[in-house]
Structure formats: structure tokens, C-alpha cells
Amino acid sequence: MTFKFFSLVLLSILNIQNVNSFEVRKNAVIRDDKFNAIIKEVTLTDLLNNKCYEGKYFKIVLGKSEKAISFDSPDSLQLKAATTYYHLNKARNYFDKVVLSNYVHSLPQITIRLDLSNVFNEVGHFANDNLDPQFNNALTVPAGVGYEPKKIEPWGIEIWFRQSKEIDIRSFPYSQRSDGSVKAALHDFRNQNHLNTLQNFINLILQGEVNGGYFDINGLMRLAGTSIILEAIYQSSNVAADFFSQKIYRLDSALVPEIIYHEFSHVALSEHLELSHSSPVNEGVADFFASQIANSKSLATKIKDYNLFSGKEVRKKQQYRIDFEQNNNANSDFVFGLLWNVGQLIGKERESKFIFDLSSKLSTNSSIKEDLLSAMIDTCNEDCKNPFSDKIVLYRFFDSKNF
Template sequence: MILFKFLMMMAQAFAEPVSASSHQALVLVRGDEFRPVLREVELQDLSSDQRFEGKHFKIVKGVEEVPILLNDPDPELRLKAGTVYHHLTLARRFWVQNLSSEFVKSLPPLVIRLEMTRAFSDLAHYQHERVAPEYNNALSIPQGWPMDGVGGDSWGNEIWFRPKKQILTRDLPGSGLSSSGNPISAYLQALTRPIKESVVSRLIQITLQRWFYPATLATPYRNQVLQQAGTLAMGALILSGSRYLDSLFLEKYYYLDTAMIPEIIYHEFAHIALSDHLKLTLSTPMLEGLADYFATAVSGNPEIASNIRQYSLSMPKNGRNPIRYDPAFETLYFSNSDFVLSTLWRVRDLFPERADLLILKASQRLSTARSDIRHDLIRALLEACREFCLAPRADRLRLRQSFEDKGF
């Protein structure tokens, strides 16, 4: 009897859950003026009435395989799980309905890992927890299987959201900041030499004048020397005073709670949605820019991670950034710049109703490893317009002029 009851309990635990279609959960959404607000929403397409598991997404914590409970005791984890689930559902709907993506429609359920600090390994799925834990990031994982001899199961496409961690800006690699001074001090230091040279040459001039043409000196020599000395002193004073601005630049923190930022969720899903042509093997400026674009297309706003201070204290990306092309943007160092995003957003400004389709069709002509911005992305957009624009020649001319304004 006891055995029977035990078996029944086990059966209940592992039985197919009853198909529950929705559940009210507190999630973070964008409200008026793009500000984040917490709101109760219905989570759609859930296949479990106990866990964050649906027809298309399964939300887990870290390396676990069991989805997070809908009534998990940790409210922050529940909020993150609900937010991620809700926004992924919106993103999927956008790709299926607006872009008619058959690939997305046919995707198997994705595993979404929250609070995941482990580094990815394409040989074993993930590294040991003590090996270089990662924070303030999100990434899309390509499907794979473990190397022979490693053991473990194969995995499908996944999205990992790292937890946030506060880091001083000066400790960020590539910040350009150091304890030697803030940008204004650096600027003023560059002026020191020309000012010194100017003062010295003026002193020489008035000295020579005093020796050879004393009558031409309008102001007494001593006064003029004092004036020049005063100039030098003022310069030194301003320079030393500028050090007090260090706190505005150097004593700054950076953190990014990626699971709580809707646009990052859309961005990562976009990587998965584009992975039929653009493999997830390498993070290139073009690939990141395309994902940024579709993230902003889903959100309807040209900015990513802005106005969300409690979860992001980092530079947001802006589709309206007027920055012009520089060959440096082709390098992996600038993978996360918003140059490609702002280029693609201009396409949206030109063709608001067709841009998403154009850019999707353009992306199908590209490859992760070989394509660059200047040649391949531009050509892909022009070729997509040849096929899908309403007035192909006129619209291609408009595109070219838009690219010209971007400095191509």
C-alpha cells in the first residue's frame, strides 16, 4: 500500500502536466515614455500550471533542467522568469506574424537559463563553475553535443542570462579611463604645451623689446612679465582643479541585469531567429547590429537598455546615433557598438512598413564569418530592395544616399 502510494506520488510528479494556457505573473514592461513598469500580465502558451514552461520556452535557473516554479519563493527570480517568458513570447509572435518566419515557427522549445554564470563550452556545453564566471551579459548558445569522451547530453539552441554585478568603470577593459585622469584633465593637459610655448615666446619678445627698443614698450616690463606668469599660473590652477572632476568619470559603476531588459531579451531571441543563416559561432558587428535592429523593431523604440537605471547602468544603444562609418567598426572590438543599428534604423525611417522584411531578406544573403558591413551588408540591403521595394530603383537611390550620410 505504501509502495503503491509512493509510486502514485512519483507518477504525479513526473506525469504530463495538464495543458494550462495562461498564468498571471508580475513582469517588467515598458510603459509611458519608455520607462520600465511592473505589471501583471498573462503569460501565454504555458504547458505547465506549476512551472515556467511553455510550448516554446522553458525557463530554468543556472544549469538545472527543471523549470523554475511559478510560485518560486524568490520573488526576484519569479520576476525575472516572468519577464523573460513574457518578452520572449512577444518576440516570437513578432517573428511569426510580422515576418512570417517559418524557421521560428518550427523552432523546438528553447531552454532559457537565468542567473547563469558559467562560461559556454562548445565541447561540453558549459565550463566548470569556478572557471571565469561571467556577469552583466546575455548570450545565445548554438545547439551542439559534447565531445566524445566528455559525456552528457546534446543541447539545443539556448539563451543564457547572466546575473548582474557592479563593476567600476575604470576597471572595464577598453573604457579608455584610468586613474591618471578624467577626459577633461586629459584635454587640458594637451593644452599645457602650446600655452607654455606661447608664454615663452612672448617673454622673449618683450625682453628683446626692452633691450633694443625700450621706448616701444607700452606697459612696463615688470608688469608684462607678471602677466605672462599669471597666465601660466592660471593654466596650472585650472589643470589641477580639473582633477576634482574625477568623480564624475572614474568613480562610476557599470552593471547590466540582462534578464530584466526587454530589448536584450528581444536581441537574444533575434540571434536564434536569424540562426538559420547567421550562425551563432561568432559575435561580429554585423550580427550584433542585426539582432539590435530586430530588438528595436519588436520594442518599437530605437533605443536599447535606456531609461532602465535600476537594472542597467551602462551606455545604452541608440538607433538614432548619427555616428558615421569608420573602418574600425568592422572589427570585433566594436561588435557591440550601435553603428550597424543606427544604419539599419535609417532604413526603417525610409521605409517604415517594409524595413523589417527588407532587413530580414538582406540577412539571408549574409554569413557570420565572411560578411562585413561596408561591402556585404550594403549590397545585401540593396539587393533585397531590388526585390522587395515598391519602387526599386528610386528606393535604392534613397538607400544609397542614406548610406552616404552614414559615411560609407
């Protein structure tokens, strides 16, 4: 009798838990084994109801709305909502369960905005609708306290995905020198190692134009911190950028798993790497984790062959130069290559924890030579299998890159 009563109570507790968490099957963009983007049915977990894209950890909304996108919305919008929801939970799970981040474990629900073109304003949340509308990229914005006189409510950390907009790539200066596709132009630029020009190039493809020589560097590198990830996306995107081979550039960032991982990595690392602006260090670290979460052999092979730091397929390998310390975001390629190679030296079973612990000793403004290298040595003292001999390996490696 007592046991039966106990079971009944237990059963009702379990039922309450079930009622509070739903699962649904929805179409989303995922990668196949060859890193191609495909649309496939996936299970969305930890939903708070069976009517809309609101879960325990993420709420997916359209533009400036605070209401979650409904399961009755048009398919094209639901594909973006399901893709972001699915990959954000995967990224969160990685930081919670693999890296064991307490910060991520206790993060409140995060609002994710789709198809929002407003510029971020740290006082007003959204800048005026007509001010410099943004397309083809994504961005993670810091929390704000709101502004009572203008009835602006406080907000938490948010991730914004922009609408895609077609850009004819004949307007890119470099397109005449390659076969005219975005893919070829991007590849040539990476291989030539002309970082300033690469920066201009990426700026052009993201903004579609140059405003009298003004470059919004922060905006452009927030798309994907490093050009190798951007190139990998373009080499294998047929859903998110299905027109690129037809000489038109557009990017639906909400349909690209690696961009979603990159943006969530900014959130997960924001305890130390503040979200106020982009730098080679915070972009390079975010892409290191984007590549870890992707956990793709094809992507790892591309990174191995094409990273400018030590890639086999790169004609002119990068050595450290003092001008990398200027807060110039194209150098996130160099930082990413450095982190990726150090991860290889540290070993597969330790690299995620190593780079995560390393990131806790850094800030967005950390320098590469002084701060990043000394933080690596400190982290090795704590995390390396054999700190003494592993540090010698690291010093030799730094030396080979002209540090």
C-alpha cells in the same frame, strides 16, 4: 443525435487542447509609455501546466538544471522567470506573425538559463565552474551534439542570463572625467565617438576589471549589441539597474526587455547569422530587431536623436571608414545606425520584412561595404515599392556616408 455526438467529440477535442495550454497571471518587468521599467502583472500564455515556467516554446530553468522553475520559487527568482518568459514569447510572436519567419515558426522548445555564471564550452556545454565566472550580461549559445564519453547530452540553442554583480564605478578610468555616474560616462563616450575607448569602457563595466589588457570582446558586446540600446536601457532603468545613479554598476539582464529581445533575435536570425561569435553585422541586425519588437515611441525618438550615424544630438557624425571592416564589435553602432536609417528610407510598413530578407543574404562574417551594401541593393530589387527610384535614394544615402 448524430449532431449531438459530433458536438461531444468536438467538445472533447477542444477540452484536450485547453488542458494542454495554460495561462497564468504573474508580475514581470515591462516598459511604460515613457520607457521607464515598471513591475506589473501580465498574462503568461502557452504554458504546458500550471505549476512551473515551462511552455510550448520556452522552458525557464535555474543555472545548469533541466527542470523548469516552479511557481512556488522565491519572488525575486520568479520575477526573472516571468519577465524572460513574457518577453521571449512576445519576441517569438513578432518573428512568427509579423515577419512571417518559417524558421522561427518551426523552432523546437528553447531552454533559457537564469543566473548561470559558467563560460560556454562548445564540446562540454558548460565550462568548469571555476573558470572565469561571468556576470552582468546575457548570451545566446549554439546547439551542440554532446560528448558521450563524458556523459554530456546533446543540447539545442539556449539563451543564458547571468547573475548581476555590483561593481563600484570609481574603478573605471573615465569616471573621474564625468559626474561619476555610469549614465553620464556612457553618454559622454558615445558622444565623443571614440570607439576604441568606448569598447574599453563597456568592457570595464561588464567585467569589472581588465585582465592584463585582455578584452573579451565577444562576451561584452553580447550584452547588447550596440551602445545606443545600452544607453537607452541605462537612461530609463530603475528596476534592472536601480543602483547605477549611486555610482555602482550592476545589471540583471533577465529583467531588461530589450536585452531579452536582442537575445531572441540572435536565435531567430541564426538560420543565416551563425551564433559562433559576435560581429558588427550580427549585433547590429539583432539590435535593429530588438528596437522593432520594443515598438516604443520613446525608444525610437532616442534612436533618431542619438544614433552615431545621423543623430541630431550627436556632435561628430560617423562616416564610413575602412577600418570598420575589422571584426571590431564597437562598430555594431555604425551598422545599427545604417540599418535603422535604411529602414526609415524604405518606410515603416516595409522595413521589418526588408531587414529580415536582407539578413537572409548575410552571414556573421559579412563585410559592411561589400556584402551588406550589395545585399541591400538585392533586397531592394525584391522588396522595394519602386525599386528603380528607391535604389537611387539608397545609393545617394550611401554616398553621403562616404561609402
